[in-house]
Amino acid sequence: MNFSVAYDKVMAKWPADREEISVRTAFGETVVNICGPRDGIPLLLLPGGGGATSASWFANAAELARTHRVHAVDLLGEPGRSVRDAESPLRTVEHLTAWLDELIGALLHDMGARQAARIHLGGHSYGGWIALQYALRAPERVSRLFLLDPTKCFSGFRAAYLLRAGSMMLRRSPRRLRAFLEWETGGVPLDHDWLRLQEEAGAFPLVRPVTGPAPEPDALRALDLPVLVLLAERSRTHDARRVAARAATLLPHAEVAVLPGVSHHALPHTDPAELNRRLAGFLAA
16 A cells, blocks of 8 residues: 555545645645535644644544634655745745735635634644644634644653654654554554554655744734634653643633643544534634
């Protein structure tokens, strides 16, 4: 099996009305998977890094698409079908948020919405960090924001996680990746097709992701929009309860919860009924 076959196999779990489009931006061709009513509220979903793609929302897309026009993105420079432009590389947080702003503008135009329209925005892991960075820089574009076990937003990584992840990335193989995910998820049964896609993503060339420091506390305190922060109780990336406490302290309009029994990498699909219930309730408020 190759990456494209594995990708399509996970995408087959999405709603039947899913369509895949490619959006040209100054930084490259961005592939977006879309489902839901055309007149639904626009919702943009950003996956985690390290091999995650838009396919990772397979257990959430149908429920979210009941009320929203769901747009799930393959990140530029990460495994997936998006293609980063070699002549206009993403190097800084400013580049990353400029790319996202251009992408959102194009998607709103495709929906026939006004350019001044606001969207609902969500991200998992590294995608949560990107989503938060964007909301801090363009709050006029975002009406609601959700972050699923976001990394480097409110605290750093645990040393043990960095050691394991670094060792796996330096000598990547399907066996090592599977062992790493089994360690991080605590041996919880994982979706076979998703796991195979993660393994195939390991064949992509290593590209250093665009990162930066955690947002300044004063910037977080000034964020004037509703935010839902859901942490994975068994996350190995960071101390979930410590992150939850800090997020609740810094964000003035935040709803924060720790989800029991779930880990970081598989959070979107480990207990989808509970996660989807929380997301739907927040986005409908």
